[in-house]
Amino acid sequence: MNKKHHQKSGLGRRQFLASGLGVAAATMASHHVSATTGSKPSATALPKRRLGSLEVSSIGMGVQNMHRKYTTTVPHRPEMINILRAAFDRGVTFFDCAEAYGPFENERILGEAVEPFRDEVRITSKFGWNIDPETGERGPGLNSRPAHIKKAVEGMLQRLRTDRIDLLYQHRVDPEVPIEDVADAVRDLMDEGKVLHWGLSEPGIQTIRRAHAALPLTAIQNEYSMATRDPEAAVIPLCEELGVGFVPWWPLDCQLLTGSIDANSRFAPGDFRAMTPRFAPENLAHNMQLVDLIKTWSLRKEAAPAQIALAWLLAQKPWIVPIPGTTQMAHMEQNVETASIRLSPSELSELNASLAKIEIQGQRLPDAVLQFSGVEAPPRS
Numbered sequence: 001m002n003k004k005h006h007q008k009s010g011l012g013r014r015q016f017l018a019s020g021l022g023v024a025a026a027t028m029a030s031h032h033v034s035a036t037t038g039s040k041p042s043a044t045a046l047p048k049r050r051l052g053s054l055e056v057s058s059i060g061m062g063v064q065n066m067h068r069k070y071t072t073t074v075p076h077r078p079e080m081i082n083i084l085r086a087a088f089d090r091g092v093t094f095f096d097c098a099e100a101y102g103p104f105e106n107e108r109i110l111g112e113a114v115e116p117f118r119d120e121v122r123i124t125s126k127f128g129w130n131i132d133p134e135t136g137e138r139g140p141g142l143n144s145r146p147a148h149i150k151k152a153v154e155g156m157l158q159r160l161r162t163d164r165i166d167l168l169y170q171h172r173v174d175p176e177v178p179i180e181d182v183a184d185a186v187r188d189l190m191d192e193g194k195v196l197h198w199g200l201s202e203p204g205i206q207t208i209r210r211a212h213a214a215l216p217l218t219a220i221q222n223e224y225s226m227a228t229r230d231p232e233a234a235v236i237p238l239c240e241e242l243g244v245g246f247v248p249w250w251p252l253d254c255q256l257l258t259g260s261i262d263a264n265s266r267f268a269p270g271d272f273r274a275m276t277p278r279f280a281p282e283n284l285a286h287n288m289q290l291v292d293l294i295k296t297w298s299l300r301k302e303a304a305p306a307q308i309a310l311a312w313l314l315a316q317k318p319w320i321v322p323i324p325g326t327t328q329m330a331h332m333e334q335n336v337e338t339a340s341i342r343l344s345p346s347e348l349s350e351l352n353a354s355l356a357k358i359e360i361q362g363q364r365l366p367d368a369v370l371q372f373s374g375v376e377a378p379p380r381s
């Protein structure tokens, strides 16, 4: 079905172009019908980027906050649908989700939001946490056993109201399942047309190589931002070597880089940042150096602090696509507008020189979460 899907759309497109309607369609492509009003043409089309062979808007959108997550105000579901549709109107065609978000509820929100224009967007989901595919109940640890992956994907397709997932990630490497077994399960799903591309989140380096050798990867999704530069050491160079795209999660370091947090900010129980060392009072006070630097550049570039953080990411590599998350229409608009902000090579080296003088204090995640990152899958016996 995967091949059929491509053949079907390829043939249809050729016939369409041959019919002479291609030029009109190309014009319409950048002025598609508004998802929110049904009539208003979209103002701009965002530039595109490639993650491996997958073309997406240069700025995507994370959907994790759109159901109660305690790092934002309580999201109002109808407004989340509005924001997702308005993002599409502004050219966003890349939406990031996972079965673990909610669990399940965020996939339902995304599926409902993009249903009217499903074929024009690329949606992701992730499997790998130990989540009961029927109830959504979360057990301890991970589960990437092939039968579990296949069952998880069936549920995703229903909740996302689609027959295919454009990019399916393993959320975390399962230390009990060889990555080649995971690749085989994903290949079966591709052969059925249910999955078009695959990727890994927070994997070990050797696991990236082995996974890519077993079934070419499209993207790696790791935490990466002006505050968390760990992937620069090995993961990003390896992506470059292999021709694999890179998707930074927490591109705004969970709000730190937006200027909306100061040294006096404290986080309620249930807010993930309350147990994340970087946000502990003593570290937060120290880390304001980075926020101050971003604010200086914000004034200089007449841009919002969040836009400086996103523009910095976009300037790193042309195959990096950040997925900022928001529950506020104005923030979504601001994040999307980052695509028009340029950091020249000299500005970038000046900014990087200042950045190099700042040492971020406090681990990026709590130990209990960090233990799942950088894990190598066991060898296939």
Ligand SMILES: NC(=O)c1ccc[n+]([C@@H]2O[C@H](COP(=O)([O-])OP(=O)(O)OC[C@H]3O[C@@H](n4cnc5c(N)ncnc54)[C@H](OP(=O)(O)O)[C@@H]3O)[C@@H](O)[C@H]2O)c1
Pocket: 061, 062, 063, 064, 065, 071, 072, 073, 096, 097, 171, 201, 202, 221, 222, 248, 249, 250, 251, 252, 253, 254, 255, 256, 258, 260, 304, 306, 307, 323, 324, 325, 326, 327, 328, 330, 331, 332, 334, 335
């Ligand atoms: N693979 C993984 O393991 C993993 C882990 C975590 C996240 N993710 C993905 O990454 C996505 C992004 O992560 P995230 O949303 O947690 O963190 P983020 O994008 O770094 O930051 C989101 C926070 O910043 C605020 N914000 C967003 N835009 C803003 C703006 N322009 N001005 C001021 N504040 C702004 C949001 O609050 P408001 O709602 O008030 O705007 C929210 O509190 C997630 O949705 C998810 O898809 C993946």
